[in-house]
Amino acid sequence: MARHTIASVRNESKLKVGFVSISGFLLWLGGYYLFYRGFVWLNDFQADTLGAGEMFTLGQILMARLLSLFALALFFMLIFSNVLIAFSTLYKAHEVRYLIQAPMSFGTLFLARFIECISFSSWASAFIGTPLILAYGVVHGAPVAYLVASALYYVPFVTIPAAIGAIIAMILVRVFPQLRMWASVTLAIVSILAIGWYAQQRITAERLGEDNVVIALFEATNQTQSPYLPSYWATAGVLSAGTGNYGDAAFYWFLLMANAGFATVVAIFASQLLYYPGYSYLVGQDRTRIRNMMRGPFAWATRALRFLRNPQRVITIKDMKLFWRDPAQWSQFVIFFGLMTLYIAFIRPGEIQRSSDFWRTWIICMNIGACSLILATLTTRFVFPLISLEGRRFWILGLAPLTFRQLIWQKFWLSVITTSFFTVGLVILSCIRLGVEPEVFALSLFSIVATNFGLSGLAVGLGAIYPNFQEDNPARIVSGLGGTLNFLLSVAYLTIIVGAQAMLLQSRVLNAYANDAQFQLAFAATIAFMLALSLLAWLAPLWLGLRNLNRMEF
Amino acid sequence: MITTENLTKRFGTKMAVNNLNLEIPKGEFFCFLGPNGAGKTTTIKMLTGLLRPTEGRAILGGHDIQKDPVEAKRAIGYIPDTPFLYDKLTGREFMHFVAGIYGMPDDQVSKVGEELMELFEISRVADQLIEDYSHGMRQKLSFASCFLHEPEIVIVDEPWVGLDPKNIRFVKDYLKQRTREGLTVFMSTHTLSIVEEVADRVGIIHNGKLLQVGSIDQIIALQDNPGSLEDIFLEMTRDTLEEMVP
Numbered sequence: 001m002a003r004h005t006i007a008s009v010r011n012e013s014k015l016k017v018g019f020v021s022i023s024g025f026l027l028w029l030g031g032y033y034l035f036y037r038g039f040v041w042l043n044d045f046q047a048d049t050l051g052a053g054e055m056f057t058l059g060q061i062l063m064a065r066l067l068s069l070f071a072l073a074l075f076f077m078l079i080f081s082n083v084l085i086a087f088s089t090l091y092k093a094h095e096v097r098y099l100i101q102a103p104m105s106f107g108t109l110f111l112a113r114f115i116e117c118i119s120f121s122s123w124a125s126a127f128i129g130t131p132l133i134l135a136y137g138v139v140h141g142a143p144v145a146y147l148v149a150s151a152l153y154y155v156p157f158v159t160i161p162a163a164i165g166a167i168i169a170m171i172l173v174r175v176f177p178q179l180r181m182w183a184s185v186t187l188a189i190v191s192i193l194a195i196g197w198y199a200q201q202r203i204t205a206e207r208l209g210e211d212n213v214v215i216a217l218f219e220a221t222n223q224t225q226s227p228y229l230p231s232y233w234a235t236a237g238v239l240s241a242g243t244g245n246y247g248d249a250a251f252y253w254f255l256l257m258a259n260a261g262f263a264t265v266v267a268i269f270a271s272q273l274l275y276y277p278g279y280s281y282l283v284g285q286d287r288t289r290i291r292n293m294m295r296g297p298f299a300w301a302t303r304a305l306r307f308l309r310n311p312q313r314v315i316t317i318k319d320m321k322l323f324w325r326d327p328a329q330w331s332q333f334v335i336f337f338g339l340m341t342l343y344i345a346f347i348r349p350g351e352i353q354r355s356s357d358f359w360r361t362w363i364i365c366m367n368i369g370a371c372s373l374i375l376a377t378l379t380t381r382f383v384f385p386l387i388s389l390e391g392r393r394f395w396i397l398g399l400a401p402l403t404f405r406q407l408i409w410q411k412f413w414l415s416v417i418t419t420s421f422f423t424v425g426l427v428i429l430s431c432i433r434l435g436v437e438p439e440v441f442a443l444s445l446f447s448i449v450a451t452n453f454g455l456s457g458l459a460v461g462l463g464a465i466y467p468n469f470q471e472d473n474p475a476r477i478v479s480g481l482g483g484t485l486n487f488l489l490s491v492a493y494l495t496i497i498v499g500a501q502a503m504l505l506q507s508r509v510l511n512a513y514a515n516d517a518q519f520q521l522a523f524a525a526t527i528a529f530m531l532a533l534s535l536l537a538w539l540a541p542l543w544l545g546l547r548n549l550n551r552m553e554f
Numbered sequence: 555m556i557t558t559e560n561l562t563k564r565f566g567t568k569m570a571v572n573n574l575n576l577e578i579p580k581g582e583f584f585c586f587l588g589p590n591g592a593g594k595t596t597t598i599k600m601l602t603g604l605l606r607p608t609e610g611r612a613i614l615g616g617h618d619i620q621k622d623p624v625e626a627k628r629a630i631g632y633i634p635d636t637p638f639l640y641d642k643l644t645g646r647e648f649m650h651f652v653a654g655i656y657g658m659p660d661d662q663v664s665k666v667g668e669e670l671m672e673l674f675e676i677s678r679v680a681d682q683l684i685e686d687y688s689h690g691m692r693q694k695l696s697f698a699s700c701f702l703h704e705p706e707i708v709i710v711d712e713p714w715v716g717l718d719p720k721n722i723r724f725v726k727d728y729l730k731q732r733t734r735e736g737l738t739v740f741m742s743t744h745t746l747s748i749v750e751e752v753a754d755r756v757g758i759i760h761n762g763k764l765l766q767v768g769s770i771d772q773i774i775a776l777q778d779n780p781g782s783l784e785d786i787f788l789e790m791t792r793d794t795l796e797e798m799v800p
Binding site: 291292310311313314315317318321322325326391392393394395396397398399400401402403553 | 599602603604605606623624625627628630632634638639640642643644647650651652653654655656657681682683
């Protein structure tokens with residue numbers, strides 16, 4: 001299958017393959033440069049050595065802590081994505097029906113699908129992780145063994161979260177369908193509150209408001225140093241290889257391998273207990289689900305959207321219903337925004353307002369950055385697949401008397417209005433809690449609105465440039481070339497937007513402007529730059545996407 | 555009502571449809587026959603605007619499907635062989651959705667939609683999610699939705715898959731009845747016994763080339779060894795069978 005997939009790339013337009021390859025490479029290079037500059041900056045903490053007996057400078061320890069933080073974040077992200085991928089690969093994929101009746105044990109079937117899960121979930125993390133690993137190696141002057149070790153550690157490192165994710169997915173399939181709706185919703189809300197509470201206790205941003213940045217960074221990364229975490233084994237092993245300590249490197253590699261093997265065995269054992277009963281239960285559920293279109297929130301939404309003309313109105317209502325009736329879709333949306341809302345609600349404004357202007361401005365910019373990053377994740381995950389999801393149903397829209405221009409704009413406005421409702425609300429809440437000045441409030445608001453337009457334009461446009469009409473699973477659509485490119489371009493775009501804003505505000509804090517008039521000029525120039533970039537991100541992909549759909553055959 | 559002029563489609567070096575010329579008048583039940591890979595589905599996709607012809611043109615209800623697609627599409631209804639529908643909508647919601655994209659007023663949708671769902675016997679499951687429907691029920695829903703906007707032309711691609719004998723009889727009679735009222739039907743099928751019952755004229759396509767067009771009697775009369783429609787069809791498409799069975 002992999003061979004055929006690679007072969008199919010040869011049949012794609014050379015321009016398209018070239019564009020994706022070059023863009024991907026440039027983004028990888030951009031990521032490498034950012035990590036490299038960051039590590040060089042951290043490496044400058046040379047003065048604070050830890051004493052005569054220590055062989056590391058403080059900068060090197062900070063770099064190692066950041067690597068651990070990245071590995072830990074990646075580890076949890078991989079668990080989360082593997083739960084979703086395992087669910088679709090083990091239960092929802094069309095070929096499962098065929099494989100279930102094939103003469104093989106459920107353990108063998110699980111193992112085959114499990115390997116597919118690992119490959120699906122891990123390649124994007126490799127793309128993001130390699131520039132970081134390389135940048136650290138270059139700044140640290142690590143030997144080739146460091147790079148070899150990084151590659152060797154990768155497979156067992158991604159296997160453990162894949163096994164945990166698959167086990168969680170199999171347990172959820174056994175437990176959730178048997179719970180009543182109210183119990184499921186209560187469980188979900190309690191889980192989100194617990195995660196939010198933990199985040200507030202451990203990694204609240206105001207800790208960065210402390211005077212000593214080094215202490216703040218150490219506190220923030222303390223949790224990454226637990227010897228029970230696979231992310232710690234991976235980081236410690238790779239770093240040992242980097243310093244020529246091959247004994248420790250081998251120890252951590254064997255530790256990681258042994259645990260990856262153990263996790264896989266546990267997952268196979270769990271599959272023998274849980275997989276078939278779960279599959280059977282899912283397939284054998286009472287399939288009579290009644291939805292009365294004349295009652296409930298959608299009836300209300302249909303009346304509220306009467307100002308829209310058809311066909312846009314019915315397509316919008318259809319998209320809303322499809323989203324709402326697929327728990328895998330809206331649950332992720334709720335988790336992302338739920339966590340962000342909790343974080344902003346837990347901010348202690350008094351403490352932040354007492355902290356220095358320098359840190360306060362950073363927190364404001366980081367809040368907008370976090371909102372935009374969540375927005376980029378959501379537009380990639382939910383908006384990018386919208387055109388592809390029409391896929392096999394294109395005979396309905398393709399035969400209807402409507403133009404692709406109407407379809408593209410309908411998807412765009414649906415995305416902008418929905419995401420603006422949440423992100424603009426979050427930024428307003430954040431600015432009020434932080435008690436920012438009116439011009440910073442206006443800039444933040446402008447920034448998030450512009451980002452909404454830019455990111456939605458990118459997602460809808462790239463979704464139309466790189467549609468996948470053969471796939472019904474949004475998670476798989478997103479994990480393709482187009483989805484990855486969309487996420488990387490989105491991150492690059494929002495980095496520039498948030499960076500421009502941070503530069504403007506920090507320059508003022510550092511008294512870089514001679515007078516108010518100079519600041520006003522810089523303010524207007526920043527707004528104009530953000531506007532121009534957002535217009536480009538909004539309109540260019542939409543135009544290219546529309547052109548592609550008009551040329552396309554179905 | 556349906557005209558094709560030198561309609562041609564090439565996929566790379568493969569000629570899928572080669573200079574197809576057809577003239578199907580209003581109210582005719584036209585059946586399009588051919589073995590697998592003969593070019594039937596490609597022709598249907600060009601008629602419905604899902605594929606762009608390499609050469610030639612298709613005119614439906616007086617509108618060129620490529621130059622005036624919106625007006626041409628208003629005139630046609632399409633029933634695919636595999637009814638991929640929106641699984642998370644109910645049958646009734648799907649009917650309202652289709653009516654909406656054709657710009658039908660709400661009061662008309664309710665009246666006509668309910669009548670069609672009653673006619674195709676899906677009223678009792680109209681509020682259930684489509685993902686819970688059987689293949690036959692999905693096919694009946696796509697039939698019902700196809701007739702919502704009162705099309706002048708209906709293009710049907712092998713519609714019998716998943717339908718039980720009772721429903722096959724009903725659909726066959728319903729389509730025939732509607733042609734008497736002026737509807738034009740273009741149907742691609744492999745079920746020759748049904749073609750013999752309903753077709754006003756038949757077209758046989760093979761390797762992208764239209765071999766014969768006419769009424770069944772005309773086609774039989776033209777053969778050196780007249781037989782049933784099945785005998786003639788197998789004789790005309792023999793090289794395909796020989797390729798398959800060495």
